[in-house]
Amino acid sequence: MSPLVETVMNAQTVNFTPEQITALFIDAAREGDTDLLTQFLDAGMAIDTPDSRGYTALIVSTYNGHMEAARLLLQRNANTEATDLKGATALSGVAFKGLTDIAKILIDHGAQVDHANFSGRTPLMFAIMFGREDMARLLLNAGANPDHRDVDGVSARDLAERQNLTGLFTERTGA
Known part of the structure; x- marks a missing residue:
């Protein structure tokens, strides 16, 4: 010691x-x-x-x-679900920063991909808001819900549309 x-x-x-x-x-x-x-x-x-x-x-x-x-x-x-005073988990922080390798191990250890902070924002929303396309793909492939809405009624799909990233959703589904 x-x-x-x-x-x-x-x-x-x-x-x-x-x-x-x-x-x-x-x-x-x-x-x-x-x-x-x-x-x-x-x-x-x-x-x-x-x-x-x-x-x-x-x-x-x-x-x-x-x-x-x-x-x-x-x-x-x-x-993995411990939250800070804003209701954000470790996965929220790495989604915002685009740290996909760390996100993978968090998810592998049970981190919930749709855990919303106190504003209703999920890791997927943070990934899209900050242009972290690889992170968004990882979260979508892990089952993140693109239609979850925050307290303002905005979804990850809405955010992606505003940023011309709607291809993220068709890539996942193959449509």
């Missing part, structure tokens, strides 16, 4: 607040530091502990493109 983790997790020696410990854990995820993440988890850190914005280690590591950290967290049973 690293001296930092040993010090942080030993509450009798140092008076770190739970918020400070969580911040260090989330920072390790943000940096993709699998050794430090492992040490935190082995020392008893709850894997889905959120920071003040609701971000979990899985949300932060995937959003920052850290495949190995994501694999570690998923192997340790991180919740």
Whole structure:
């Protein structure tokens, strides 16, 4: 165990607040530091502990493109459906960024492709809004619903039409 983790997790020696410990854990995820993440988890850190914005280690590591950290967290049973304070999951973040390799492992570990945030937006909507065509194809092939509507009544199909990406839907169906 690293001296930092040993010090942080030993509450009798140092008076770190739970918020400070969580911040260090989330920072390790943000940096993709699998050794430090492992040490935190082995020392008893709850894997889905959120920071003040609701971000979990899985949300932060995937959003920052850290495949190995994501694999570690998923192997340790991180919740793919944990949400931040806006209701977004890890899959929402990687859909927005177009990180298809990480999206694949999230989906393989049970991430729901149609999980909507508090505005009703799904990962497919984020992929289309930000022109992430490969991500949109991946989500559609994984069963994402292009007709789900957000709180404004807009669907992924509507968004695709606005951006001249309607071919995404005919490619999938072969029509």
